[in-house]
Every structure is written in C-alpha cells, then in structure tokens.
Amino acid sequence: MIDPVSWTWQSAEARVRSGSSGTTSSGEAVSFRQAMQDALASWRVSHHAGHRMAERGITLDSADWVAMERAAQQAEAKGARDTYMVMGDVGFVVHLPSRTVVTALSHQEHSVVTQIDSVVFLSRPDR
Known part of the structure; x- marks a missing residue:
C-alpha cells in the first residue's frame, strides 16, 4: 500500500517570474508556493x-x-x-x-x- 505524504508548507508566497508554467489556462499567475505544493503532493x-x-x-x-x-x-x-x-x-x-x-x-x-x-x-x- 502506498500512502500520500503529509507535509506543511512554511514559506512566504513568491511569484513565478516567467514561462508558460507560471500561468494557468485562464491566464492567472501561479504562485511559487502553489507550484511547489503541486509537485510535492505527488x-x-x-x-x-x-x-x-x-x-x-x-x-x-x-x-x-x-x-x-x-x-x-x-x-x-x-x-x-x-x-x-x-x-x-x-x-x-x-x-x-x-x-x-x-x-x-x-x-x-x-x-x-x-x-x-x-x-x-x-x-x-x-x-
């Protein structure tokens, strides 16, 4: 059995500066915090x-x-x-x-x- 990792993010919000990965399909800016949460959630x-x-x-x-x-x-x-x-x-x-x-x-x-x-x-x- 594989269980998801539980963790808490403790960093200040920062914005991704450039690149297509820094925006959503609706054009909203994606924060660095959200990008890391998405990566770590996996x-x-x-x-x-x-x-x-x-x-x-x-x-x-x-x-x-x-x-x-x-x-x-x-x-x-x-x-x-x-x-x-x-x-x-x-x-x-x-x-x-x-x-x-x-x-x-x-x-x-x-x-x-x-x-x-x-x-x-x-x-x-x-x-």
Missing part, C-alpha cells in the same frame, strides 16, 4: 518505507521534501529512474517516475544498497 511513502522511518526515528520536514523534489528533477534529467537519496546519516531509495519512497535506511545499519541506478547527495544544513 510524493508517496510506501507502507514499508513508512514503517522503516517510524522504526528508525526518521522524520522529514517541508524543506527536506523540497530538497528531494529538486534532487529528483535533477536525477531524472540525467536519465535516472531508481535513485538512492542520501541525507546526512540516512538514505532513501526512491522510484522517481512515481515519486515513491520505497525504503529508508540508516548508513550505520546498511552499507549496501541494491536495485538503484543513481545516487544523489542532499544537504541538511539544519541537522
């Missing part, structure tokens, strides 16, 4: 990953999800499909086309990761 956490995160005390805040979305876009641009996203001492196996976190790992417990085609390192400046 993320899912598998039942297995949710269980592993709870078991290992791994939590993600909205800034982490934004960083993961940016990393996912960069990895996809290079042709990646299944990536290992490293954040500090934890990592997440992510299926990029469906934006699904498949599992969460602690580097101390698991030193080998399989069934991936790429690795992306993300910084977590607040941790």
Whole structure:
C-alpha cells in the first residue's frame, strides 16, 4: 500500500517570474508556493518505507521534501529512474517516475544498497 505524504508548507508566497508554467489556462499567475505544493503532493511513502522511518526515528520536514523534489528533477534529467537519496546519516531509495519512497535506511545499519541506478547527495544544513 502506498500512502500520500503529509507535509506543511512554511514559506512566504513568491511569484513565478516567467514561462508558460507560471500561468494557468485562464491566464492567472501561479504562485511559487502553489507550484511547489503541486509537485510535492505527488510524493508517496510506501507502507514499508513508512514503517522503516517510524522504526528508525526518521522524520522529514517541508524543506527536506523540497530538497528531494529538486534532487529528483535533477536525477531524472540525467536519465535516472531508481535513485538512492542520501541525507546526512540516512538514505532513501526512491522510484522517481512515481515519486515513491520505497525504503529508508540508516548508513550505520546498511552499507549496501541494491536495485538503484543513481545516487544523489542532499544537504541538511539544519541537522
């Protein structure tokens, strides 16, 4: 079972400056906040990953999800499909086309990761 991710946006409103993605079909300006909410709403956490995160005390805040979305876009641009996203001492196996976190790992417990085609390192400046 795959459950939608629950998160809260904590940023100030900003406008997308240009490009067709910055307007709706009716010509209204789309805020950066709305664009990010739309992108992040598509993320899912598998039942297995949710269980592993709870078991290992791994939590993600909205800034982490934004960083993961940016990393996912960069990895996809290079042709990646299944990536290992490293954040500090934890990592997440992510299926990029469906934006699904498949599992969460602690580097101390698991030193080998399989069934991936790429690795992306993300910084977590607040941790």
